[in-house]
Amino acid sequence: MPLDVLHRLLAPLREPPLSSRYPDAPPLVQPATRGLPELDPARCARERACADACPTSAITVLGDAWSIDAGRCVFCAACAIACPNGAIRMGARVELAAVDRATLIEVVALPDAGGRP
Ligand code: SF4
Structure with a gap:
């Protein structure tokens, strides 16, 4: 009986780790993770629906x-x-720590509007 208890107590040590070796290995990002939003500039029609919908004025x-x-x-x-063109998706980038506040702002160049405002 005591050996059975010992066997069960040591069982977790025989299993592989459930977490990654972060930061030596990339973080384990689950498919449902909401990282920093990413824009597909080719689909952006500059309608600003994203900026209007953002509760923190981040866009x-x-x-x-x-x-x-x-x-x-x-x-x-x-x-x-909010984007009617599906130009924004929640990305997988979760490593967002920065030393300098300015590096937190990401700028994406939009293609020529072709006469659009
Ligand atoms: S709406 Fe604003 S706060 Fe919400 S995910 Fe988009 S950018 Fe971030």
């Missing part, structure tokens, strides 16, 4: 650029839901 659409402030984003996915 800016100005001229030929779309930008997102990772320091403001709360990963709610409202921007991805």
Whole structure:
């Protein structure tokens, strides 16, 4: 009987680890993880629905650029839901620590509007 208890107590040590060796190995990102939103510039029609839907004003659409402030984003996915063209998806990037505040702002160049405002 005592050996049976010992066997059960040591069982977890015989199993492989459930977590990754982060930061030596990439983090384990599950498919449902909401990382920083990503824009497909080719699908963006500059309708600014994403910026209007964002509760933290993390998104800016100005001229030929779309930008997102990772320091403001709360990963709610409202921007991805609001975009009528499906240009935004919740990405898998979760490593967003930064030393400099300015590096949290990501700018994506938009293709020529072709006469669109
Ligand atoms: S996920 Fe939410 S907070 Fe982040 S940019 Fe989109 S709407 Fe704004």
